[in-house]
Amino acid sequence: MRSDQEAEFRQYVTARADRLRRFAYLCCGDWHRAEDAVQTAFIKLYGAWHRKNSVNFDRYVRRTITNVLIDEGRLAWFRRVRSVGEPPEPPPADGADRKVDRLTIMDALARLPKRQRAVVVLRYWEDHSIEQVAEVLRCSTGTVKSQGARGLRTLRALLADSMPGRGIPVPDAFTEQTIGATS
Incomplete structure (x- = not known):
């Protein structure tokens, strides 16, 4: 790769890395796996950088991240290494904030099947x-x-199950009040 192309590639990676890591995290629920998926996508993008005019790199990288995360779940080692456990924080006390909090949504999102999670994200x-x-x-x-x-x-359904009797309204879709994005 020529030095000017390499500089453009570095600039692209620097500008997009944080946003793509957040996207990958939302798809898999694990920061380490998200980082690995983004790095794999950037490696593949490096090989395709010479086709700069014929490829939409944002779509290419997102598709690569999604495919890496879906394929990773099929590997036998991944099924053996899966960690489980409850978060160390206690549930909020009665009378706590009536909004669906971000952690609850993230937990419910992590429990969606991979294809549904990718579409929703x-x-x-x-x-x-x-x-x-x-x-x-x-x-x-x-x-x-x-x-x-x-x-x-x-x-x-997951959000309703995770908050029985708290009187917290379950959103019909992702809204600005629940996660900061528009639908």
Whole structure:
């Protein structure tokens, strides 16, 4: 790679790294796996950088991250090394803030199936259109709609189950009040 191309690549990686790490974290729920997936995506992007004019790199990297995380779950070593446990924080006391808090949403999001999680994160957190999500995941728009609907339904059920009797309203979809993004 020429030095000017390498400088452009470094500039792209520097500008996008934090946002892509957050995206990967939302897809997998583990900062270490997210970092590894982003690094793998950047390695693959480095090999494709010479096709600069024919590739939308943001979509390419997101698709690569999603594929890496989905494929990683299929590996036998990953199933043996999975960690479990409850968070060390006690649940909030009665009369606590009535909003659905961010940690509760993150926990529920982590429990979604991988494809639904990817659709929900891309569609409602990253605020991509249905067509953009379909392109990133290489599926039809109908699949995006059905996976998004199932993901939101599952997310609502998980949030309702995690907060019985607290009187906390469960959002119909991700809204600005719950996670800071628009739907």
